Structures are given as C-alpha cells and as structure tokens.
Amino acid sequence: MREEYDFENMKGGVRGKYAKAFEGTVTTILLDADVAEVFPDARAVNEALRTLSRILRSGQINA
Template identity: 55%
Template sequence: MKKEVENEMEDELRPEYNFAQMKGGVRGKYVERYRLGTNLVLLDPDVAQVFPDDAAVNEALRLLIQVAQRQQSNTVVQQTE
C-alpha cells in the first residue's frame, strides 16, 4: 500500500490576515518602476547600523567619489612631473 503524499502547503497565515477585507490595494502599482530597472542593494547589518537612511548612504558615497577623484588627479599630476 502506498502512503498518501500531502501536496497542499500548510497554511501559516494568522487568522487576522484576511486579505479579502483589505481595500486600496492596486495590482501592478509598481510594475513600471520595476520594468525600468532597480538599483537596490542590501547592506550588511553592521553597515546598515551606521547609515540610517538612503540619504546618508548617498552622502557617504558622494564623498568617497570626491576623494577617489582627488586621489586620481594627484596621481596623474605626480606622474607628469
């Protein structure tokens, strides 16, 4: 005799999550943004603790870009001397 295989997934949602009662949801709300592409990155937890939001990350990266550009400019000037 073969054992019965349970094919149905176990329902792990809590009873209070009744999606039928939720209003205002829009299907495909962000589909255009997705199609244009995203530039999301996942920060490691230790890095995320230092940067509270995307503005802080952008500010730090812009500063790093400036430092790298200055370093590159100084290297080019030193090589031509």
C-alpha cells in the first residue's frame, strides 16, 4: 500500500457502490477479549446464540 493516495486523479470510483447490499443485513458487534478466545469467528458466535435461543424458547431455562 502507498502511504498516500491522490483521489482527485482517480477515475471511475463510485462512492457507496455496495452500501445498499449491506443495508440492514450486517451488524457489527465487538466481543470482549475473553469471549473472543472461546468464539473465534462469526460462525461460532452465531451457532452458540442459536443454541441458546432454542433453549430459551423451549422453556428449559429462564433468561
């Protein structure tokens, strides 16, 4: 990567070209370090939350 870019001379770029595709579909959540050690990626976090959600909905435990 360059230290600086001169965007005045760059042609063809479209600001926000893909923004609509992600609008409302992606939420960024920051995990505390101790949680991130247990859940290394989005798939692991989502799987754990879906499991917890099923347990809560089944009435096996109370929130």
